[in-house]
Amino acid sequence: MSNISTKKSTQYIIGIDLGTTNCALASTPSAVPEDEKGEVSLFSIPQLINPGEIAEQKLLPSFLYIPGEYDFPKGSTQLPWQSESQVVGELARKRGAENPSRFVASAKSWLCHPGVNRTQAILPWQAPTEVPKVSPLEASRLYLEYLRETWDYKQSQSGSEARLKDQEIFLTVPASFDMAARDLTIKAAELAGLHNVTLLEEPQAAFYSWIESQGERWRKQVKVGDLILVCDVGGGTTDFSLIAVSEEQGELMLNRVAVGEHILLGGDNMDLALARLLQFRLQEKGTRIDNWQLQSLWYRCRIAKERLLSDPSLEHEPVTILGKGTGLVGGTITTELTRNDIEQILLEGFFPACQYTDVPLKQRRVGLQEIGLPYAADPSVTKHLAKFLTQQARSDSQEYQLRHTNDGFTCPTTILFNGGVMKADILRHRVIGALNTWLASAGFEPIKELFSEDLDTAVACGAAYYGQARHGRGVRIRGGASRTYYVGIESSMPAIPGMPAPLKALCVVPFGMEEGTMAKIPEQEFGLVVGEPAEFRFLSSTTRKDGLGTLIEDWGDDLQELSPLEVTLALPGQEDNVLPVELESHMTEIGTLELWCVARDNEHRWKLEFNMREREE
DSSP states (O other): OOOOOOOTTOOEEEEEEEOSSEEEEEEEESOOOTTOOOOOEEOOEEEEEETTEEEEESOEESOEEOOOTTSSOTTTTOOTTOSSOOEESHHHHHHHHHOGGGEEOOHHHHHTOTTSOTTSOOBSTTOOTTSOOBOHHHHHHHHHHHHHHHHHHHHHHTTOOOOGGGSEEEEEEOTTOOHHHHHHHHHHHHHTTOOSEEEEEHHHHHHHHHHHHHGGGHHHHOOTTOEEEEEEEOSSOEEEEEEEEEEETTEEEEEEEEEOOOBOOSHHHHHHHHHHHHHHHHHHTTOOOOHHHHHHHHHHHHHHHHHHHHOTTOOEEEEEEEOOSSSSGGGEEEEEEEHHHHIIIIIIIISOOOOTTOOOOOOOOOSSOOOOOOOOSSOOHHHHHHHHHHHHHTOOOSSOOOOBOTTSOBOOSEEEEESGGGGSHHHHHHHHHHHHHHHHHTTOOOOEEEOOSOTTTHHHHHHHHHHHHHTTSSOOEEOOOSSEEEEEEEOOSOOBTTBOOOEEEEEEEOTTOOTTEEEEOTTOOEEEEESSEEEEOEEEESSOOOOTTOEESOOTTSOEEOOOEEEEOOBTTBOSEEEEEEEEEEEOTTSOEEEEEEETTSSOEEEEEOOTTTTOO
């Protein structure tokens, strides 16, 4: 376990879950007696729940409402700690359901969407021109800034000077976030005034929370050879990770050995499916609703779904949205969501029974599409899970031989759920049922479930515990890079008219490469273009486990190309030249890639920073 130094003014280790649907913050003291661990405490977040009414809640809903001139009584949304007038949190969620044209939701999903400019003011998406807009980056900044201001306010009220910006902060991201999305998350934190920040993958944070809740008992619940599946289905994404349990010098060791692809599939999709169902029912009765009313219906269905899932005695829940025109009683439209609707849509639509050989369907693409979030084409979480487990059985990892069947299905022994969606018993039971069916067909014993105390706050609490582990006061999961990364190398083959030179892929970051480490590509030189614009192409894979310096030619669907870097590398006295260089990879503490090109004379070095936000070297 490695220790890191902290600033003198650091009093707390902070864990922040910047979620698609909710944010949470947890803390633990930085300095505790050597024989103690330090308690992890959840921060109660003060926020407006109605105009002029403040209450503390364990979660800050990740929603922003941009008020119009007459939305709220004057002064009713001003807060003593807030420097800006935007409405964030519970009141934003309530008012957004009434007026979705001024409602910013799913900012985290937009933040990782490469198909839009994530620093441009585009949210609320497709809102009328008179509505002021913010970028996904700005919305994320506002949520983090709100947490900073409320923390600072409560500290000052108690006589403490422990400002959040001075603390050691661990901010979580989905394991499947690529480097661009991670970089933008760090940028949002910096804009919010938080600079001492380290990123941590959410499934790992959830597992850290489970370890923290168990104390030393965790060592009796897992054993050498166990393969733990973390199934994280939140508001916007579905995330899968595998953690292997091994032994080193008589001690149990945890290693994160696999991470799934980025799947934009979660509670948002489920709520919209329920809203569509109610929309069709209303249309059958002669009531048509427009796009903005559908948005409102979407958010109302979320509330109704949560009530039905949390209270088994309820069989139906009314859903009401604002109507249009004068012919409606009270200006509203009312329908209802039933328990049968929940079971049919969620169980059969999103968690259907399937075989582990089934794969998610790829829908036929329409030639012209409306720009929006790239949701998963197949909403079946169970099929995506089957695909993930079969992919890992075919991975090229030589360090970890994962337990699998002869026909290529990785067989986990244990499962830990995370994410608000998985709070529902019926959904967890469906996933466990599917896994047990697959395991039984392969001759393996049923999977064992590890129980989390609070799926809403586990990620924030686990991130704070991870901070303790970084200081040697806890158990660490060996992780590192969640994907294997490659840089494109143009082939030296003769040019063929009308055809580009073949592209090879050089592994520059092997899966699991630890943050804060540097590695030199062994015994290879490459030609570096200087003095003119050049394009550097990067690729990644969640399934291949190639070693550093491996050069591959045929990769099929195993590699996905990322946004290229377009830069001009300068060298005094040199124009339009190709210089022989060696390559060094550096994984920074925040998980971004720096690729150094080192000339033979060792006097000239160029840094290519994998920073797709700014497109600079």
